[in-house]
Amino acid sequence: MSERALMEGSAAMAESAVRAGCRFYAGYPITPSTEILEYMSVRLPEVGGTCMNAESEIEAIGMVWGAAGCGVRSMIASTGQGISLMQESFAELANAQIPIVAVNMCRGQADYFQATRGGGHGDYRFIVLAPASAQEAVDLAQLAFHLADEWRNPVMIMGDFLLSHTSELVEFPAAAFPEPSAKPWAVTGANGRRGITLSPLGPPEKLSTDIAAALGAATAKHAAIRAAETRAETAHLDDAELVVVAFGFPGRFARYAVRLARERGLRVGFVRPISLWPFPRDVVATAAQRARAVAVFELNAGQMIEDVELAVRGRVPVHAIGGISHDHSGFGVGPLLNVDYILERIEAVYAA
Amino acid sequence: MEREIVFTGIGGQGIQLMAKVLAQAAVDAGRHAMLFGLYGGAMRGGPSESTVVIGDAPIEAPPIVPACWSIVAMHPSALPALLAKLRPGGLLFANETLVDVALDGRAVVPVPATRLAEESGNVMGAGMVMLGAFVAHTAVVPLERVVAAMRAALPPHRTRMADANAALLARGAERVRTAQHAGAA
Incomplete structure (x- = not known):
């Protein structure tokens, strides 16, 4: 290929x-x-x-x-x-x-x-x-x-x-x-060496004695x-009065709407978390410090918005501009995957 | 500059193949392309739509485009809703065998695709006639690339149609070469 x-x-x-x-x-x-x-x-x-x-x-x-x-x-x-x-x-x-x-x-x-x-x-x-x-x-x-x-x-x-x-x-x-050339943790047979146990609770001889240590090591x-490992794409944050946050492929619709809003003279910025966990809390917090408001576009009843709110910590209003969106198939390709709709919502929040 | 082209028609007209061939031809010509097809469970007669975006850099537009540079309409059933997306100055390619070309004064390139395919003894190849006409008119990709991409796109059980499809692509191209050349990509 x-x-x-x-x-x-x-x-x-x-x-x-x-x-x-x-x-x-x-x-x-x-x-x-x-x-x-x-x-x-x-x-x-x-x-x-x-x-x-x-x-x-x-x-x-x-x-x-x-x-x-x-x-x-x-x-x-x-x-x-x-x-x-x-x-x-x-x-x-x-x-x-x-x-x-x-x-x-x-x-x-x-x-x-x-x-x-x-x-x-x-x-x-x-x-x-x-x-x-x-x-x-x-x-x-x-x-x-x-x-x-x-x-x-x-x-x-x-x-x-x-x-x-x-x-x-x-x-x-x-x-x-x-x-990695070596994975010493892997279970590859115990020929010539002690056996390895892969378990959330640690090695079997420690069962019931040191569970907290095993779970603590994992976390x-x-x-x-x-x-x-925090990753995010950002655009136009320098002068953004409104910051739009969106993720995944639908984030691309939001990014395009932000571009059109910019062409209309609106000072709108964009953050697309690439790592959802760890969430790019600092990126969102810094962007929000300079903005009047934050708008979250996501195709659900409001989930990532909670992470955005945790980052913003009440400094500016956080608005939901997405929602549940499906066609008859139920596969998530619904009417809100519409740049014009997102642009309207951006303009409405911007004017508020 | 991104060029958004929306193909619309019904299952069986080759909408998905037309779009796939155009996108592949664009990539083969060294350009960027995006392809997204939407169709229902009905293989024959149900709504079928596909969007192709061609550009010279990674495509920014989402696959459900807010506005388009061109519409290729093989059947009228889903066309009215789409027309609102056609930019001012955008081109509508209409299969005039089935689509009323007197569409509120827009720039229409009429192509009797179904009739020409029927005359060639291959009514199922109307999409190839239209695709040939489309690339000849817009020069968005060279026709030779389209012919090569079509040959590569056919599944094994359809490869016997390759030569007939190439002839239909040429027939569509010939149809518009005599007409005036409007915009080019």
Whole structure:
């Protein structure tokens, strides 16, 4: 395959994952994530990898857990409904510090809470990355496998129907992040050495004696991840009276509306969190310090807005300008994915 | 400068293929392109739409565009709602076999795509006639790139149609080459 190709976001992301060294994929088909499973079913055998079409989401994440625990770069994809079923395993994986990459090709953006807070038990966190184009899906897939190994922590990539199904020109960079040559934590057989146990509770001999230490070790890195792995795109913040915050592919609609607002002479700035966790709190806080108001465009009933409010801390009003948006399919391609609508909302908040 | 082109028609007319071929041809010609198709479960007769944006840098426009440079209408059913997106000075390519070309005084490029395809004994190839006419009129990508992209885009069970499609692309291009040249990309 050439290094430059017109590809759907889902295929581009999957190809990038393979180039990042992903050699195991398991999934259960569900719109709009099925194209990743289809792509992997063809591509992984070509590079000596394995793709499993599991009989359920719970089974699929169990397979990924097993492969990743053996030190194989592993990936799973679904949409929010399927991701819901994996929450118990997600929590265990994170607390056992097993690196995986999980993709949620979300229907709309209703799974922000699910991704950034998680629905499993315990103090765990996923690093969450939200691409806004096929090229960024390529780049963030590379980064995701790197971060997962670097921090021994699961990484989630949040996409949606539009990211999955929009074709764009992508270029595949030379591998930016080589896979670690040694993974001393991996379960690779105990021939000639002591066995390794990958468990949220620590080694078996410490069971019931030092659980807090094991769980503490798995979560102590959160502060360092916050400090090192916060990512955001910004535009026009220098003189912005209104700051628009939006994420993922729908963020691209908001960015375009901001551009049109600028052409009309409105001093509007833009922040697109690329890492949803850790959330770019400082970027939003700094932008809000110079602005009169903040407007949040997201395709849900109001989820990321809570992180924006935590960053803004009441200094300026924070307005919701998005909402739940679906057509009859329920896949999240609804009437609010409309630049003119977003522009109207921006103008209304700006004039207030 | 980004050029947004919206293809509209019904399932079976080749809307998705036209758009895919145009986007691939643009990329093959060294440009950037974005492609997004929307269609329902009905393979025949249901609404089918696809948007292509072509530019010289990574595409900024979202795939559901607020305004477009051109509309290619193979069937009238979804056209009225789309017309509001056509920029002043934008071009409407109308399959005049099926679409009323007397559309409120807009600049219309009429192409009897379905009739020409029927005369060639391949009514299912009307989209190729229209695509040939579109690229000949706009020069947004060279026709040779489109022919090559079409050949590459066909699935194995359709490759026997490649030569017939190439002839239909040429037929559409020929149709407009005699007409006046308006804007170029």
